[in-house]
Amino acid sequence: MERVPYHFGMDLREAERLERQGHHAEAEMLCRAFVDGHPRDPKGWNLLGSIALRSGRAQQAAELIGRAVELDPRGVRYRINLAAALGTLDRPADALAELNAAVKLKKDVPELWNNVGVTLEKLRRLPEAQRAYARATELRGNYIEAHHNLGGALRKMGWLTEAAAAYRRALQIEPDYLPTLADLSIMLVDLAELEDALACIRRLIAHRPANRAARSSLLYTLHYSPDYDAEALFREHVEWGRLFCHTVKDQIPAHENDRNPDRRLRVGYVSPDLREHTVTKFITAAIEHHDRDAFELFCYSDAETPDKITHKLQGLAEHWHDTRGMKDAVLDQLIRKDQIDILVDLRGHAADNRLTLFARKPAPVQVNMVGYFNTTGLATMDYRITDEHQDPPGMTEKYHTEKLIRLPHSCWCYTPAEDAPEVVEPPALKNGYITFGSLNKIVKVSEPCAKLWAHVLAAVPNSRLLVSAAEADPTCSAACPQGRTSRGNPIRDGLARIGLLADRVDVLGKTATGRQYLQRFERIDVALDTFPFNGITTTCDGLWQGVPCVSLAGGTTVSRAGRSILRAANLPELAAGTPEAFVRAAAELAADLDRLRELRLCMRERLLASPLMDHRGFARHLEAAYRQMWRTWCDRS
DSSP: OOOOOOOOOGGGHHHHHHHHTTOHHHHHHHHHHHHHHOTTOHHHHHHHHHHHHHTTOHHHHHHHHHHHHHHOTTOHHHHHHHHHHHHHTTOHHHHHHHHHHHHHHOSOOHHHHHHHHHHHHHTTOHHHHHHHHHHHHHHOTTOHHHHHHHHHHHHHHTOHHHHHHHHHHHHHHSTTOHHHHHHHHHHHHHTTOHHHHHHHHHHHHHHOTTOHHHHHHHHHHHTTOTTOOHHHHHHHHHHHHHHHTTTTGGGOOOOOOOOOTTSOEEEEEEESOOSSSTTHHHHHHHHHTOOTTTEEEEEEEOOSSOOHHHHHHHTTSSEEEEOTTOOHHHHHHHHHHTTOSEEEESOTTSTTOOHHHHHTOOSSEEEEOSSOSSOOOOTTOOEEEEOTTTSOTTTSGGGOSSEEEEOSSOSOOOOOOTTOOOOOOOTHHHHSSOEEEEOSOGGGBOHHHHHHHHHHHHHSTTOEEEEEOSSOOSSOOTTOOTTOOOOOOHHHHHHHHTTOOGGGEEEEOOOSSHHHHHHGGGGOSEEEOOBSSOOSHHHHHHHHTTOOEEEEOOSSGGGGHHHHHHHHTTOGGGEESSHHHHHHHHHHHHHOHHHHHHHHHHHHHHHHTSGGGOHHHHHHHHHHHHHHHHHHHHHHO
């Protein structure tokens, strides 16, 4: 929350000057002397409270500034500063009451309206927050923070087009305002404006070359683009490793782990996603069914908001550490103290990753799996878990800094949601036409993908395509942004520009819950996979709901994830190797309603009997790989 600038009388100017220069103790001493001599002057209490707030004593600050408000209830600046203290104490409702009182006294202060918006946002009253930010920008057109905050509120409301416009207005004021560049890049990915998103990320990097989060974001986002082949992606990953890891690789202390190759091993999992997340759908089996006699599990959880999945996993692992906010150096020491033998990264280059921790090599053997779909680029990451379908032997070794460990069948082992809805009949039986669909992120629909889907629609007369986007439903509602009454659908328009006829496409907005997302598969007869970035969780979720998926394998690791999943599900005929085979497989499914119905109603039984859901078998194969990795390290030592 921003503080509104103001000026004190002559008697307090020296204290104010000292506070501004960071000399809080001296300023506080002068201020207390003033208060002792002028106990009815609110300015002294206010400054004393401001000093306390800046010194980290929020409770005391609220009491002191509250005294200033009592002495001068019409003092706008006092109420604003009291609201700041209350906000620091995580009392947003009380802070809002002070801000509303200040607004009644003075309605034309842009910083005040921005603070109202921040507080309303904390209270999750997003439409009101959006209106407050908009008012701040009306009062001061070049108020960059308010434009940025307006974009954030609109994004949370699902109005992505409007949010992007607010962010772009902020960048018109200051073209290189880094917080807006970062948020806009994420927004543009959600809107499938991939080239603009990449341009934003590159601008961020140009201003902050050492911003490892931005560089990881670039690596992740490049996988959506059909313009980057495996070699180009590899070069980018190696550059990340060179920038952030090579400086520490020669400072790694020797590991003192017991070199007995057959003893019980300590395995650690590191992730911010040990919660309700796609990662836990693919790692739960390994944790739940681990061999307790041979392996002792440690979880290092960076989860910001633990949930029921977190609590379930806590009961499955022998040891659990909440590590959110812990510095790499501290976590490095904790892992060494735990004497971890094999440390597993479940995040890769996704947001909030810990790859700089893995650069420190806190464990003798380090492994990447599940949360990423390519090399990490780290020389200190020893292995990557994959399979022969996703990484055919001899094809991709040269594009990895890690040694590839191929599990039998698949590197994916799926655990469905416990509250998944029941499977229903194929919608074509009721509709009289086939509905193809994709619930993947809309950015995954590249131009070559859209053109291929158009060929599928052309091959199946009267068929329709259903897609899902993070954009809110364009139909105006009570949550419609201020000043908006209606608008078109930018996602449908964007798909039309790259080859999909708008009159054959239905675009659905974001769902509120995971169950609602799963219920959307009830409207789809046949799923069409995206490329070059295949669906992974979405493909498995669809299969569990009875919806077969047709996938096209390509030249990058992530473009072969669909093939790996479908072969593990015993549906190899749906994993196409050419665009022609993709269209043919989709059209043949659409033409055979009896097969569609049989697949749908029997899919769960098929999956439960397949490697894709052989939880115990997956755990045994993974642990056999861990044991071999450990023996290799012992032999080298």
